[in-house]
Amino acid sequence: MNIGVMGAGAVGCFFGGLLARAGHAVTLVGRPALVEAARAQGLRLQMKDGFDGPVAIGAATGPEALADADLVLFCVKSADTEATGRAMLPHLKPGAVVLAMQNGVDNAERLAAVLGRPVVPVVVYVATDMAGPAHVRHHGRGDLILGTGPDSERVAEVLRAAGIPASVSLGVTAALWDKLIINCAYNAVSAVAQVPYGAMVAVPEVRALMADVVAEAVAVARGQGIAVADDILDRVMALASAMPGQFSSTAQDLARGKRSEIDYLNGHVVRQGAALGIATPANGALLALVKLLEAKAG
Numbered sequence: 001m002n003i004g005v006m007g008a009g010a011v012g013c014f015f016g017g018l019l020a021r022a023g024h025a026v027t028l029v030g031r032p033a034l035v036e037a038a039r040a041q042g043l044r045l046q047m048k049d050g051f052d053g054p055v056a057i058g059a060a061t062g063p064e065a066l067a068d069a070d071l072v073l074f075c076v077k078s079a080d081t082e083a084t085g086r087a088m089l090p091h092l093k094p095g096a097v098v099l100a101m102q103n104g105v106d107n108a109e110r111l112a113a114v115l116g117r118p119v120v121p122v123v124v125y126v127a128t129d130m131a132g133p134a135h136v137r138h139h140g141r142g143d144l145i146l147g148t149g150p151d152s153e154r155v156a157e158v159l160r161a162a163g164i165p166a167s168v169s170l171g172v173t174a175a176l177w178d179k180l181i182i183n184c185a186y187n188a189v190s191a192v193a194q195v196p197y198g199a200m201v202a203v204p205e206v207r208a209l210m211a212d213v214v215a216e217a218v219a220v221a222r223g224q225g226i227a228v229a230d231d232i233l234d235r236v237m238a239l240a241s242a243m244p245g246q247f248s249s250t251a252q253d254l255a256r257g258k259r260s261e262i263d264y265l266n267g268h269v270v271r272q273g274a275a276l277g278i279a280t281p282a283n284g285a286l287l288a289l290v291k292l293l294e295a296k297a298g
């Protein structure tokens with residue numbers, strides 16, 4: 001299959017790399033340093049299971065490289081969704097299937113509005129980072145939940161054949177919200193204090209704050225008719241035991257002087273809460289603090 005990756009970062013390189021390793025013709029669309037390194041020595045795919053190898057893969061800096069793609073993995077950060085969608089729109093094949101592989105709950109909808117075609121929302125459960133140009137490191141998991149659509153089952157089969165656990169679910173919106181609630185509880189606090197999850201939850205006042213953040217987000221989700229299981233707070237807290245040394249992606253973004261996705265995490269809960277008349281002061285305070293740090297960093 002001809003597969004394009006729009007946004008060759010940690011997620012795009014990981015899933016694109018697995019598909020290339022399985023024999024698909026994959027092209028990464030990314031920044032010049034990555035493209036140069038991938039063209040020179042392939043993509044270094046360093047897996048948690050011990051696989052560490054260069055994978056031959058295509059790479060280009062511009063979205064015109066997506067022209068032959070039957071499947072596009074859309075993997076940019078949430079703030080880049082519209083601009084990147086507009087850039088790739090003229091180059092997409094009419095029948096290409098587009099997967100929005102991002103955190104946040106509304107990327108697929110925002111991208112579909114720009115592209116004027118359906119986009120499959122995907123919940124991405126993985127921990128990866130870029131250790132250098134064209135060097136992606138896998139730290140855990142790697143499973144995907146795809147929303148329904150005429151091509152979803154066929155695409156999930158392609159992913160599974162490449163060793164990527166993928167399923168199709170009618171409950172993808174609830175699953176995206178589940179992940180959003182986890183992000184709302186951890187990302188901003190880890191970023192503001194620049195601490196990992198274990199250190200965060202060791203502070204009783206932080207646990208209380210997280211419980212407030214979760215309660216507000218659950219109220220907003222349920223206000224929109226999204227089913228959230230009653231054990232959500234237990235599952236949120238369990239993440240700190242599973243990943244005590246992990247810093248949130250928001251913490252990593254701020255540490256690198258990059259704009260974070262906070263507007264699409266706590267910011268989304270605040271906006272949707274305002275529309276529904278549901279107060280979200282804890283999410284609002286975390287949003288304000290991260291925005292302040294972003295403003296301070298310029």
Ligand SMILES: NC(=O)C1=CN([C@@H]2O[C@H](COP(=O)(O)OP(=O)(O)OC[C@H]3O[C@@H](n4cnc5c(N)ncnc54)[C@H](OP(=O)(O)O)[C@@H]3O)[C@@H](O)[C@H]2O)C=CC1
Pocket residue numbers: 006007008009010011012029030031061075076077078080084087101102103104124125126127128129130249261
């Ligand atoms: N990393 C992870 O483990 C996980 C991430 N996610 C989610 O997946 C999404 C992607 O995350 P991640 O891969 O970590 O992010 P990255 O920042 O690592 O990857 C995105 C890449 O796309 C590049 N990019 C953006 N716009 C363009 C463009 N127009 N042309 C070429 N390249 C472009 C970015 O470059 P630049 O930085 O220069 O803009 C960056 O290298 C996010 O929504 C994230 O929350 C979800 C689960 C786990």
Ligand SMILES: CC(C)(CO)C(=O)C(=O)O
Pocket residue numbers: 103182183186187246247248249250
């Ligand atoms: C699940 C979690 C919180 C893991 O770090 C994440 O998705 C993030 O950091 O953005």
